[in-house]
Amino acid sequence: MSVKHRYLWLLLAISLPAYANECPDAPFRSSFLQPLASDLERPAQEWQAKLAGIAATGIETLYLQWSVYGDLDLSQDTGIGFLTGWLDQAHSSGLSVHLGLVADADFGTRITEPADALSAYLSDLRARSLAVAGRLDARIGGHPAFAGWYLPEEIDDRSWADAWQVDMLREHLRAQVETLARLSPAKTVSISTYVSGARSADQFEDLWRALWAAAPHLHLLLQDGAGVGALPRAEFNEYAQGINQIAAGQDRYWGMIVELFSQESGPPLDDAPFSATAAPIERVRQQLDAVAALTPGPDETIAFSVPEYLLDPTRPGQDELLSAYRRLYCRL
Template structure:
């Protein structure tokens, strides 16, 4: 009760920061926490969060709480996260907390049936355990508004009916148990296409998954940063998801990628590297979103902290300057 009283006082005493970018095309952004982030000062984080809010973002998707050695659901990570959420709230930001991201997910989902079932059950158990810890400590925090499932659903791996059945069971069970834990908080997940499945098959996949987990918020990555699918082809996939959502009253969003990949899979075997996208490409991405009718419930950037605001990223200054010119006040 004392924690809840403190956060209520915080909500009253620390008003949200006003954004200069009232015409911003994005309402949300992803943020990928790193172990090194726990070492950053409160002042450094305050400046970052204020800058994020200043370009029109009001919602953050924390991509994971547990990844490798990073665990924000246990000490000292959870104390860091508590203070970080205070700062996010003070800057008018709402946060969806990611759960467990497993670096082996991409390889394990190609396992045979019994092994895949066991793997998904174990991943579910780990995510629910992390959610339990986060809920116990931060469940009443006003900045915490939803959960994010860190597993990304691709169009290559879920091709056989038995694989789809296992994924249906996984998502249905996980979303149901998270709804019992936090009834008022939605659960989101992202998906992407590589062209491995034709649009009609991808549509059938998500019809099946959404029927098993109807309350799931589905966020479709537009793939422009990697460029494995041509824009006209991607638009057909987006149209299929849009049509399912419109006909069945489902919630969905589009993730607009603000980067251009320079190296790393699937381009090559080098470490991943990327630069900020050119403004003209971003405008083309946004035009494709605007052409959808009725369109997504939200448009999410990947990611504002990394590619719009980080001066260490090549091309960032040009993208930010043009972004401010178009969407922000003088």
């Protein structure tokens, strides 16, 4: 990073302009955002308005779900140019950002392969992600909006059933977290996990005890699954309580991802492309009540996602959800 860029970002850090949080009672302070290659073509003014709108709902932290996915690569020159300006805009709106690394669309299939193939796959994925992290850190590592890393590989309760699989996953996460900590010691590292009922709550708890033992500083974000309806709420609460108890007993950081959508098509429902509508506010309030009932509860409650389902007017049901959300949590 050039001295000039560090100086400009220092000025940004000490002169953050005020932004309008219209929803001081909002239940979320964090949200995911899924970038696409087409987003690089958006005019800067459009992104500025979008980020300001996100901040106005009470969001202070964005998890950019990936930096590399399909034909999007934010770690190369064109992507870095976009990301630099985008982080400036995020910062001016009062937002901090966690940068996702490499997301592989085939991850769910590849992790079911035999031992040798799985070991080679995880090693290659890890090398790719760490190379991306190195390029990003070299160019934007000192940006005041950049708060942490996010690992896009989502850990499920089905694929890591055998001890040898858990051992490989432990090593995969340990190596990534330790390398990222050396690269940027002040940044956090997060990953998400979800349950389908394939294993018991006790088995899921055992999995995360093992993984957290290998990477104790890893921030765990548990998807509540309400959008896909994988589990009845009472059954899911057993899994959430298990994670809550480990975190409380071992001083681990965890967050709950509250899904703001209702899936209409796509796996695991069917083989069609994924589609979803914005969730009804009554269901979202039930999800939030379930989070509030956990003691001591998560360190963070994250929406999935404010940009897509609360603010995108092309999403079916968005207007109803936003109107109800504003009545409950915002200044009218």
